[in-house]
Structures are given as C-alpha cells and as structure tokens.
Amino acid sequence: MTGTGQKPIRVLIIDDSAFNRQTIKRMLEKSPAIEVAGVAVDGYDGMKKVMKLKPDVITLDLEMPRVDGFTLLRWLMEENPMPVIIVSSHGEKSTVFKALELGAVDFIVKPTKSASKELEAIEGDLLRKVLSITSLNMDKLRKNISWVGYKDAVMPKSYERFEDKDIKIVTMGASTGGPAALQVVLSMLPGNFPSPILISQHMPYGFTRQFASRMNKVSALTVKEAEHGEAVEAGKALICPGGHHIMLNRTKGETVVTIKDSTEDDIYIPSIDLMMKSAAEIFGPKTIGVVLTGMGSDGKAGMKEIKRRGGFTIAESEESAVIFGMPHEVISAGAADMIASLQQIPAEILKRFKGQE
Structure with a gap:
C-alpha cells in the first residue's frame, strides 16, 4: 500500500537492453505510488511475465529479438488488454505510430547514458505517464482505434456546402489518447473546410512531422507540421512541432504562425493554453476551441480566454475521453460551451459554419 492507502501501480518493464531496464526501473522506483513488478528481456519473456505477474501497466521496447514489441502488442490487445507505454528511440518514429494504432497508450523517447539532462526530463515524463494510467479507460481507447480503422476504409468527404463564409479559426488540444482522437476528428472534416485549424498534441521533439503525415493520409484536409512564418489557410490543419x-501573429495583412522554443520551466509542451490565447487575441469571437483527452489542466486557461472573448468552446465528454482529466478541468472551470463525445465533435464544429448554432 502507498501512503494514501491505495495499492501501488504495478509495472512490467520489457526491454532487451540491460541498461534501459535498469534505468527505467530506477526512475519508476522513485515514486512510492509505483511498484516494479518485474522485468523481461524480450517479447517472449514478456508474454510469460504478463501472465504470471498480472501488471497494471507495461513499458515496452519495440525492436527486440525472438518476439518483438509489435507481436507482443497484438497478442496483448487480443488476450489481455492493458495500458502499454512505448519506450522508443528517435530513429523509430514510424514504428511508434504503428504501435499507437495497435493499442499502445503513449510513448517516451529512449534515454541514453550520456544525455543526463535528457534523462531527467524523461524521468518526469515517464512518471507522469505511468501515474496517469489510473485515470485511463482502455475500452474507450480501443473503441477510438477501431473507429479509426473503420474510417481508414472510407474516403473522407471532400466537399460540403457552407452558409457562413466568415473566416474563423479552430484550435484543438490533446494529450494521452490524442493521436487516435485527433484522427477521428480530422477524418470527419471535409477538404473544403472554410477555416484554418491549429493543433497542439503533447508530443516530444522529432515525432510530430511523422504524426502529421499519418493524419494527412486519412483526412481530406491538408495536414502538416507547422513552420515558422507560415500563413494559416482554410482547409489546412497545422500541428505544432514537438x-x-x-x-499566431498578424503581419502585412496575413495571420502567420510563430514557433516558439520551450523552456525547462514549461509544464506542458506544446502548450495548448498559449496556442488558444494567441488565437483568441487575433480572432476574438471567431475562435473555436476544442479540448480532447489528456491528463492535467492544459487548455483550461486557453478555453476560458476564448469564451471570455465571445468564441465557442467544446470539451470532449467523459463518455468518450480516454483520460477525462483535461476536459474535466475545462468543464469544472465553466469554460465549455458544449460537452460532446468524440464522434459528435466534428458535426458540432461544422454547425458553426452552417448557420445551425
């Protein structure tokens, strides 16, 4: 038992690197709310340990001998679904997103011996993600992933008729569970969507370009990683670089993107609050804010600012959110004009442009 009387979160570490196993174990053991149930040297060993130890969460390497991480993930989601956090290297960008599509809930970038500052940052990230598992709903995550699979087989609409031609901007923020949630929303918006879209998904440096590329394949919109100085355009969704x-900035009659470096003091990176406040300052009542699944309070202040300036705000409902933390914070602060399930959100956004408010 922990000091609060709750059972600790039991973690199984699966990694073929002894250094990584030891490093991750040492990090996790710093929290009294976490217990390292065991370690496994590859996917085959991992399968046996899962059945024997019955952990609450798994940290998983993908590239391993005998049985790799993908094979274990498929087996796990069929036989005994549970939260899996991928431990990846920067060179495994495409494989990380494949793992998320198979059912992994999140990922961290694999630590190295020499990068001590990186190691400290990873430790905080790892602990936050493991501790958030108690709020995570695996059934909702699997539902979103299966919905994404269904939408992949259907060509998204390229055209809809819009009554309201007045330019607006849509801002969306998400954290854990966000990649699948954003894919659901973006795949349901038409290619002639009459507004720019800005997206902040909590994700480390080096992964968002690949993420944007995958989103672009399942959406009729143009989805890409945002570039400094790039103009926002209708029908284009820009994802903040990890x-x-x-x-946003106004220059020479155009609204352009400003990419700002993060600092060691920043809690949430990218910051949903900064994005939303910036958009609300320029677009005022023409701003739409959407907060999806995630742990923490990022997005609450941004949604309050959008609402204060007369914009429209939507928080994902508990019914569909993989982790209800961020939407709950928005709702509790009175900053949500509407609470909607993930599958309802695209239609509610479209109503703002069709005179159906």
Whole structure:
C-alpha cells in the first residue's frame, strides 16, 4: 500500500537492453505510488511475465529479438488488454505510430547514458505517464482505434456546402489518447473546410512531422507540421512541432504562425493554453476551441480566454475521453460551451459554419 492507502501501480518493464531496464526501473522506483513488478528481456519473456505477474501497466521496447514489441502488442490487445507505454528511440518514429494504432497508450523517447539532462526530463515524463494510467479507460481507447480503422476504409468527404463564409479559426488540444482522437476528428472534416485549424498534441521533439503525415493520409484536409512564418489557410490543419509552442501573429495583412522554443520551466509542451490565447487575441469571437483527452489542466486557461472573448468552446465528454482529466478541468472551470463525445465533435464544429448554432 502507498501512503494514501491505495495499492501501488504495478509495472512490467520489457526491454532487451540491460541498461534501459535498469534505468527505467530506477526512475519508476522513485515514486512510492509505483511498484516494479518485474522485468523481461524480450517479447517472449514478456508474454510469460504478463501472465504470471498480472501488471497494471507495461513499458515496452519495440525492436527486440525472438518476439518483438509489435507481436507482443497484438497478442496483448487480443488476450489481455492493458495500458502499454512505448519506450522508443528517435530513429523509430514510424514504428511508434504503428504501435499507437495497435493499442499502445503513449510513448517516451529512449534515454541514453550520456544525455543526463535528457534523462531527467524523461524521468518526469515517464512518471507522469505511468501515474496517469489510473485515470485511463482502455475500452474507450480501443473503441477510438477501431473507429479509426473503420474510417481508414472510407474516403473522407471532400466537399460540403457552407452558409457562413466568415473566416474563423479552430484550435484543438490533446494529450494521452490524442493521436487516435485527433484522427477521428480530422477524418470527419471535409477538404473544403472554410477555416484554418491549429493543433497542439503533447508530443516530444522529432515525432510530430511523422504524426502529421499519418493524419494527412486519412483526412481530406491538408495536414502538416507547422513552420515558422507560415500563413494559416482554410482547409489546412497545422500541428505544432514537438518540443515547441505555436502562436499566431498578424503581419502585412496575413495571420502567420510563430514557433516558439520551450523552456525547462514549461509544464506542458506544446502548450495548448498559449496556442488558444494567441488565437483568441487575433480572432476574438471567431475562435473555436476544442479540448480532447489528456491528463492535467492544459487548455483550461486557453478555453476560458476564448469564451471570455465571445468564441465557442467544446470539451470532449467523459463518455468518450480516454483520460477525462483535461476536459474535466475545462468543464469544472465553466469554460465549455458544449460537452460532446468524440464522434459528435466534428458535426458540432461544422454547425458553426452552417448557420445551425
């Protein structure tokens, strides 16, 4: 039992690197709320340990001998679904997103011996993600992933008729569970969507370009990683580069993107609050804010600012949110004009442009 009387979160570490196993174990053991149930040297060993130890959460390497991480993930989601956090290297960007599509809930970038500052940052990230598992709903995550699979087989709409031609901007923020949630929303918006979209998904540096590329394949919108100085355009969704913040600026009659470096003091990277406040300052009542699944309070202040300036705000409902933390914070602060399930959100956004408010 922990000091609060709750059972500790039991973690199984699966990694073929002894250094990584020891490093991750040492990090996790710093929290009294976490117990390392065991370690496994590859996927085959991991399968046996899962059945024997019955952990609450798994940290998983992908590239391993005998049975790799993908094979274990498929087996796990069929036989005994449980939260899995991928431990990856920067060179495994495409494989990370494949793992998320198979059912992993999140990922961290694999630590190295020499990068002591990186190691400290990873430790905090790892602990936060493991501790958030108690709020995570695996059934909702699997439902979103299966919905994404269904949408992949259907060509998204390229055209809809819009009554309201007045330019608006849509801002969306998400954290844990966000990649699948964003894919659901973006796949349901038409290619002639009459507004720019800005997205902040909590994700480390180096992964968002690959993420944007995958989103672009399942959406009729143009989805890409945002670039500094790039103009926002209708029908284009810009994803904030990992490890940075995205803001807007007016210059020479255009609204352009400003990419800002993060600092060691920043709690949430990218910051949903900074993005939303920046958009609300420029677009005022023409701003739409959407907060999806995630742990913490990022997005609450941004949604309050959008609402204060007369914009429209939507928080994902508990019914569909993989982790209800961020939407709950928005709702509790009175900053949500509407609470909607993930599958309802695209239709509610579209109503703002069709005179159906």
